[in-house]
Amino acid sequence: MSSKAIDLRTVNVTRYITPLREGGSLPALADADDDFKYVIKFRGAGHGSKALIADLIGGEIARFLGFKVPEIVFANLDEAFGRTEGDEEIQDLLKGSQGLNLGLHFLSGAINYDPVVTEIDPETASKIVWLDAYLTNIDRTFRNTNMLSWHKELWLIDHGASLYFHHSWINWEKTAKTPFTFIKDHVLLPQASKLKEADADFKKKLSAEVLQNIVNLIPEDWILWEGSEESPAEIREVYLNFLKIRLNHSEIFTKQAQDARQSLI
Template sequence: MPETPALELRTVAVTRYVTPLREGGSLPALVEADDNFLYVLKFRGAGQGVKALIAELIVGEMARTLGLRVPELVFCELDEAFGRTEPDEEIQDLLQASTGRNLALHYLSGAITFDALVTTIEPRLASQIVWLDCLTLNVDRTARNTNLLMWHKELWLIDHGAALYAHHAGPEWAKPRPRPFPQVKDHVLLPRASELAEVEAESRAQLTPERIRAIVALVPDEWLTNGDAPPQQQRDDYVRFLETRLAASETFVQEAQDARNAII
């Protein structure tokens, strides 16, 4: 079997703070970087901390592996000077707490929020997204907050910081155990996800152990500072957690199918 090539994210530096995006719970911001592109910057100093960035990175790249559309993710370096001249005290504190490496998504200019009442998604695509969100415990894809955008008539996935919520549970969070996901009943695409069983085998084949390790390897050491475990051990925890979830995928697929049958 050929070796899975290492993955790599580009690194850019913030050159201009454009505006805060106050609809986000962690006060993300629109910024311009030294490549002259605009990005939605997720701050390491926000209330959710670096674990939200870890989830954003891992789940975003898993989605990309499955062929789903996700804006390019980049590491974004923030110089301490940005916090000195910001007049808003709350934003100033956030900037100063986020000096160093953050995470950003390429800004999709002109994109609009997905509305299930307006746009009909094909069952296969809906099933792929529901399957991924069940795998990664993503609670943040509801009708109230879809975290889906329509851009050039195509569906794009954003904002995965609330996924992998088990990693907030303490040092043994990755220990293999049954993990029901009842929140799937509120998934905005569940009514359209009629091909869960069909996409399961294909999705599992794409998310090989090698691919998962390559994705988790992207997480910088400086984001893995919580706890006493060294960074590589913490990465191993993410790999073990995801492999355990994959091994139990029939269980969460059945759970999703049962939830869907209850609402259609």
């Protein structure tokens, strides 16, 4: 699998269609100037650019590992955009999101994955559970699976709740070596009987170069954090080192997931 540098497209948002109120961050469906529709995640939402960074890193790591993920683009919002929006909450969100935001290609006609209706094979389930334990993604639960069925294929979406260490930015090196207790709530944990195999496979594929290429995608103005004394380069280095350390100690979170699964079956 190639580890060459990744180059994401940038589109300009041309029309705000409708908010998607599944979460508190008010993502929206919008048109862009390439004539495609996107689900836009806004930097002006509750968790700011950190949620966008998590979505970007998580989505591109998932794509590199072979999962189907909607194309991720940088979505530019002009300063004049949204002035005619009647909803004051949405207008404030758009005003606070000028510049680059994150867009995911809209999968028209996709349906939410339903674990009652569709069972995923143990190998795929194990790989997704491993990915989410690695990324510390708290969101892939029965309540909110963040998986879609589109053209009879499984697609992973919304990694914005990953990498939650960056909301405190304290003791991140220690956090990188911890298990992931929330994995007990993962929707696919009961089927994940091949976690050891998934760990061995992905640990070989995720090189330092791959992780560096993905972290390098973070736009500089997403990491110009108010009150931070670290430069964008230093912040990128923390993300990279967190991912490398966590990968090097993957046996910790893999065993946690195995133990959590044993308590379920």
